[in-house]
Amino acid sequence: MLVLIGPTAVGKTALSLSLAKAWNAEIISGDSMQVYRGMNIGTAKIMDAEREGIVHHLIDICDPDEAYSAADFQAGARAAIEAAASRGKLPFVVGGTGLYIESLCYDYKFADNGSDEAFRREQESFAAEHGAEALHRKLAELDAETAERLHPNDLRRVIRALEVYHLTGRASSDQLRGEEKQSPYELCIIGLAMDRTELYRRIDKRVDLMLEQGLLDEVKTLIAGGAGVHSVPMQAIGYKELVQYLHGECSFDEAVIRLKRDTRRFAKRQLSWFRHMRGIEWVDAGENFHNNLQRIHAIIAGKFKDHLEYTSNQSFVDGGNFQ
Structure with a gap:
């Protein structure tokens, strides 16, 4: 499996x-937000017309009001891997959601810790009264x-982490750390940094x-749809x-400042996870990236030297723009 x-x-x-074409691969999205229909611009989702004929899995499979967990991703990705392999394609996971990707690569066993609806409602009420922070x-x-890995406004996952501790007396991170981290796949993990x-x-x-592409209208559409x-x-x-801007909590300019700040913080959390x-082979994706493409x-x-049947007839190095 390529990652x-x-x-x-x-x-x-x-x-x-480019890699999918060169290695005869099908792409499995490892992004926790691209599973949701209607969340296109804000997630930088690759649309059908942009996929260049490459099959993509786990995109647009849920409505915005549906719950989707790392365990759901793991199950869906496993099915996609089997489907790709059955067609003689290289399974290729691409994304930035660390828990999703690591749980798949190393076959985490997610414990069924149960649920406590009353506890969840209590935490939701606490957040409503005192704030997400x-x-x-x-x-x-x-x-x-x-x-550290969850944004304060990611209430669903914050509450779930509290619920796991409430039910088991153990932190979610402790449970994951206890995994053996054995992979069922022959892995090649490429990490991009700059x-x-x-x-x-x-x-x-x-x-x-x-914003130029219409992110604000996308948000309005989601709200109108009942989100x-x-x-x-x-x-x-x-x-x-x-x-926050639409609710009058800040100006549009302040919302943009917050959006850029929060995205930078999110990138920092992603790097912290990775x-x-x-097993990650890190590659500099900066201004000299084209010089590193052949290295990739x-x-x-x-x-995968023993599995070169995946390779397509295309040149390993092309002149695509990866910026």
Whole structure:
């Protein structure tokens, strides 16, 4: 299984198309927000017309009011991997949601810790009265590692992490750390990184482009379709900031500032997660990236040298724009 990871705006999507063509692959999205229909601009979702004939899995499979977990992703991705392999295609996971990708690569066994609806409602009421930040601080006191990886406005996952602790007396991060982390796959994991200043510049530029493309109208459409303040779309970065503007909590300019700030913080959390993953071959995706493209293909060839039937007839190095 080929895997491409990295923070938001680093260039994963464009590179993934080139690699998929060169290695006869089908792409499995490892993004927790791209599963939702209607969340297109704010998630930088690759649309049908942009996929260049490459099959993509786990995109647009849920409505915004549906719950979707890491365990759901794991099950769906496994099915997609089997389907791709049955067609003689290389399964290729691309994304930036660390828990989703790591749970798939190393076959995490998600414990069925049960649920406590009364406890969830209690935490939702606490957040409504005291604010999402206060609820996030409660989690940080019990499970600092999970709190670091979750944005305070990601109420659904913050509450679930609190619920797991409430039900089991153990932090979610402790449970994951206890996994053996054995992979059922022959893995090749490529990580894209770049100078932090350049990454932040690209994030700001991407936000500006999303706004030009109609992100505000996308948020309005989701709200008109019934997405509530605690629904997944309204908690996601790029959406919650504009909801604050629409609710009169800040000016449009302030919402844009918050959106860029929150996206930079999100990228930092992504990198923090990936730093703890093993087996990643890191590649600089900065201004000299084209010089590193051949190295990426060499890494893949080295990992899959006994399975070269995946290789297409295309040249390993093309002149695509991965910016």
